[in-house]
Amino acid sequence: MFSSTVSSDGVIVLRPLRADDVTSMYDAVCESLAELKPWMSWAHDNYQKRETRDWITLAQARWNEGSYYGFAITEAQTQTFLGGLSLSQIHPLYHFCNLGYWIRSTQRGHGYAGRATRLAARFAFERLKLIRVEIVVAVENEASQKVADKIGAHREGILHNRMVVGARVHDAVMYSLLPSDFGLAVRL
Numbered sequence: 001m002f003s004s005t006v007s008s009d010g011v012i013v014l015r016p017l018r019a020d021d022v023t024s025m026y027d028a029v030c031e032s033l034a035e036l037k038p039w040m041s042w043a044h045d046n047y048q049k050r051e052t053r054d055w056i057t058l059a060q061a062r063w064n065e066g067s068y069y070g071f072a073i074t075e076a077q078t079q080t081f082l083g084g085l086s087l088s089q090i091h092p093l094y095h096f097c098n099l100g101y102w103i104r105s106t107q108r109g110h111g112y113a114g115r116a117t118r119l120a121a122r123f124a125f126e127r128l129k130l131i132r133v134e135i136v137v138a139v140e141n142e143a144s145q146k147v148a149d150k151i152g153a154h155r156e157g158i159l160h161n162r163m164v165v166g167a168r169v170h171d172a173v174m175y176s177l178l179p180s181d182f183g184l185a186v187r188l
């Protein structure tokens with residue numbers, strides 16, 4: 001089932017998280033904690049390898065039930081683990097979802113998040129038949145807004161108190177990607 005969900009643009013590969021990603025994903029998280037903590041509630045100073053293992057196990061179960069899609073982003077030539085991407089909050093009635101991403105600190109600045117986002121959005125439209133992918137970015141998160149802007153996501157406005165990370169509440173920019181951005185028709 002998972003093998004048919006691998007996609008690549010020749011530079012990166014986007015594929016479902018696997019049990020054998022635990023060590024490389026844990027290492028990637030650990031090296032990136034300072035940059036993940038402001039934006040990801042799951043990232044904290046005492047982050048443990050079992051949290052990665054539990055997360056991958058949960059992600060695989062939720063993939064099978066169609067409620068959450070957790071991907072690894074890897075480098076196409078070397079298979080280096082670059083980061084993670086998820087499609088979550090899949091709305092059963094209105095057919096949209098939330099897309100989130102992170103790239104390990106040593107691999108930032110190469111445009112990998114944007115590449116992965118484009119592959120994942122195409123997966124959402126073609127495979128999941130969604131009609132809208134949302135990217136919700138804290139107003140203070142300039143790097144992530146650059147990712148969304150650079151791939152041509154629609155900047156739709158600012159939503160107040162839309163994001164909570166730990167004890168901090170953020171206003172957030174709502175971005176969207178639509179099937180028409182990929183030359184695709186809406187298919188319900």
Ligand SMILES: CC(C)(COP(=O)(O)OP(=O)(O)OC[C@H]1O[C@@H](n2cnc3c(N)ncnc32)[C@H](O)[C@@H]1OP(=O)(O)O)[C@@H](O)C(=O)NCCC(=O)NCCS
Nearest residue numbers: 035036039101102103108109110111112113137143144146
């Ligand atoms: C946001 C993030 C995913 C961007 O991934 P990326 O693959 O590095 O994206 P890009 O290469 O397109 O770079 C985006 C911007 O990040 C900034 N950036 C690049 N390298 C950087 C570095 N080493 N340190 C800080 N910022 C950097 C640049 O301003 C860049 O914009 P530019 O291309 O106009 O110069 C990544 O920085 C990250 O994982 N951040 C922490 C988690 C997070 O914020 N996730 C998004 C939640 S909505």
